[in-house]
Amino acid sequence: MNSMNYNIANTRPYGRGGQRLLTAAIVSLCLSACGGKVLDARNAEVVNGKLYQRGENVPFTGAVTNVPNGVVFSADPGLEQASNAVGKALLYAEPNGSNNDSAMVNLQQYMMAIGLHPMATDPERARVLCDVQVRDGLLDGAVKCKKARTDDVVLETTTSAGRIDGKLTAYRFSNGTQHPALIAKFKNGQLDGKQEVYSSRNDKLIHRIAWSNGIADGTEEAFDENTGHRVMQVTNIAGKNDGEYVEYAPDGERVIHRLKLEKGVPVGVEETFDPLTGKLTGHAEYANGRLQGTVKRWNPSGKLIYEREYQDGEMLRPDDAVTECINDRVITYERATGQHEDPAQRDEWDASCREQRRLVSSSAAQGAKQ
Template identity: 25%
Template sequence: MKQILKALLAPSMAVAAAVLLAACGPTTMEFRNAEIVQGKFYRQGADKPFSGKIDNVPSHTILIRKEFEVVSALPTNVLDKAAPGIQHNVMGQVCEVRVDKGVLDGTTTCTTGAGKFQAYEMTFDQGVLTGEFKFYFPGTNKPKAVVRTDHGVLDGRSVVYGPESGREVLNVTFKQGKLAQTEEIFDDQSGKLVRRIPVEDGAITGEIVEYVKHGSQLYYRSHVQMGVKHGLEEQYVHESGVLEYRQNWVMGQLDGDVLRSKRDPKTERTVNEQYVAQRYANGKVIYAADPSDGYLPDLERIAEDARQEKVRACVKERRDKLAQEGRDFLNDTAIDQLSAECYHAVVAATSSTPAAAPSSGMALTPAKLQGCVDARIVAFRIQHGNDEVITADQLSEWESECREGKRS
């Protein structure tokens, strides 16, 4: 009797299953057959959100969420300290996602290289990132980080690995998005500390320090009490280790002098010479230095300005003398010539280069050198007149002759 009933019911059950499958459709589809409407996945042309597995989903489709930015920032920022210059991500990631009524729900995996290399593994709970988020170094299948979240917020133990050594460069615990213990990041190559953020009773308290050059050079340090700056803060130049600035905080407010290092006006490089850039009292500025105070004096420019001042005085003196003699010396060419002669005289008189000894073996002082050159100028004027231009090359030649002790 039972066998007769089974035989009679079998066709009906098969028909019912076929009708059910036809109504629901297959539970797997390619992304090219999907569409996203108001944040939910649909099979193209369908009225109801899709439930099941979707293959070959471009990663940017699901990784544009705000919580992903928060989670991915952790390994990125850590490795920028522990392994500077590392490549973080590659293009062309595709994902296999699971959705429930159009919403991400369950495990999502992303790969590159036609599925050969893992990129990410994550879990969603009704559209919210939660649980473990695993990162892999591009094109290696080597673990990069395991970040734990609770509905989009950092929560639990997170670990970041070095790309070369494979050892932990960060092992820290978060509680609802905040550090729950002291954070320490170590250099991947040397194993030395590169950053420490101390935490006590759930708040940042103590001395924050950062090092560069594989942990061998101090870059930054500051003192904090319960998350508020309190005490010394200073930063150094990454390349040279020279102090960049030093300032003091009193419960979150600047107080006292802010010291900064000066810069070379030609190269803009920071040099080891400090000045008071600002002065604070209870968080308010009571003094601010002139921007020019932040640079070393341009000695060459200062010297040239001084020479030009002497040249102007020389020109005036000679023009006054010529005017007294009743000689017309006011045309542009003559003035330019006079300026050139005065500039040459000033340079010779202020030159720090010792004068060469003449043939007599006696030292040639700047005054004697100028007298020698002036004698040649007078001789030139007698022969060619006042309107003839004396070139700078001619003046230099006369100076060389005077230094060598040659007679005119």
């Protein structure tokens, strides 16, 4: 998901509209002089996967302009994978987390702006229109896509026999200047090689993943968009996380999350740590991908705020003593405040009551020994 950074020239002696007409005229003259054909997408049709000039019986060969991006990339499943990876990387980089409506709205707008989603097929409604080269009705050659009614190039790649083949680059624009958004390598329509995603706020690399024939295979990493340090690392084998999954604080040094996976399935111990102090904030254990035993969470000061027991992935009900303790606290709280407790408060009471029960049991055991 790398991308080169070019500036659009600010000097427009003919004005934006005039320059676009002049450019189109020059391209048309050049192609005509070279014996090539130029066809506007409005005069084209796709039949059985091949492009024809409307009314003709022989598949078209030449240049086609103003093709909606949804028509150009409809046969490339790899582009959807690349688009999903961009979304995943951008949400991961969100400073306030990805589970909020504003983050999703911003992501949708960004994906539209760089030509990756949604893929429209109607020329009148498409936000991104592409100029392509076609041979015998199939995409074959350079593809350059622009925001509709502008000269802003947001995506470019090469194709062969109807599929993306080679480097694909997507760009974002800020104050009229082109910035990198994504670079990916394709082979016969499938992601193959390194893919890099760049921050939507600056030009820093935020995600890198390796692909082999459309399957994630190799190292996957995420990077902090401000410090540039690595904040996540995992290995993919045959499309699944395999080995240790590690997340780091923005300094790239302090581990904040560690988990082991086998073929995408969590096994053994999972732990989380406070990014500032390094104190343990979470502990869980897995057997064959299912939670097993005690799950605990602590706040940054070390107070236990969550505790549950699991067996084969199923949460066990607390015993009668813990249940009675929780109910007493709920009643006391409601009488004092006139309100119902929130889930976080109930979790904290649950953990406290379990800890209290352990202390009582420990005292009783000590007394029995004496």
